[in-house]
Amino acid sequence: MQVLKKIKVVLGGDTDNDGVLDNIDICPKVAGPVENSGCPWKDTDNDGVADKFDECVDVAGTVANKGCPEVVVPTVEVQATLNAYAKTILFNSGKSSIKTESNKVLAEIVNILGEYPDAKFSIEGHTDSSGGDTLNQRLSDARANAVKAYLVKNGVDEFRLSAIGFGETRPIATNATSAGRADNRRVEINLVK
Incomplete structure (x- = not known):
């Protein structure tokens, strides 16, 4: 564990502890996945569903409805x-x-x-x-x-x-x-x- 910390310090560190070294992390102070260069996935409507999975990017919805609002229908x-x-x-x-x-x-x-x-x-x-x-x-x-x-x-x-x-x-x-x-x-x- 100490060896890994020393390697991270020598190579540029990992300030946000997301597994992406600071020297290649586009967002070094905010944790994000390696696939997105160390940045969190964008969530334009702040509904908790990342834009890449959100079928209604500009309107807040639910995870269960793929980021789209639930449609209330008449009984x-x-x-x-x-x-x-x-x-x-x-x-x-x-x-x-x-x-x-x-x-x-x-x-x-x-x-x-x-x-x-x-x-x-x-x-x-x-x-x-x-x-x-x-x-x-x-x-x-x-x-x-x-x-x-x-x-x-x-x-x-x-x-x-x-x-x-x-x-x-x-x-x-x-x-x-x-x-x-x-x-x-x-x-x-x-x-x-």
Whole structure:
């Protein structure tokens, strides 16, 4: 042990005791691995995950999530509430314009989405089978985009939302009754996994 200390002193010492001699240690007063020339690995966001392993270098996260923040996602119950609200959004007949009586429920949706700032959602428009396939496809797409536009205008980050119309292709009830057709005319807001 004494011989090793003498050799270190003669060759330049190892002030930070990291195994890299001071004469080749780029950071002689701070311990770091030999692979990084005696300097600690850089950690830009100070989250404890070295930049070389950090998948989100500029945002603090967790070791378990590779340096990225944990994304809080809504529970199954919250997702069900979102869709219960979304199904009550009303549109003018045959149009994508949202009726003003839907503003209260849309405000509730904005609040719920605000509780999950990192989660992404798909806004899905659906129609009944009245009218032609092409018309229904366009209408469902326009309605999904109208809801997205409303949410963005009211503070939801547009990059968290996508909008798509499915026309009459995904009915949840029979189109043979007026009640069934009413159920099929809907908007859904689903978590993107």
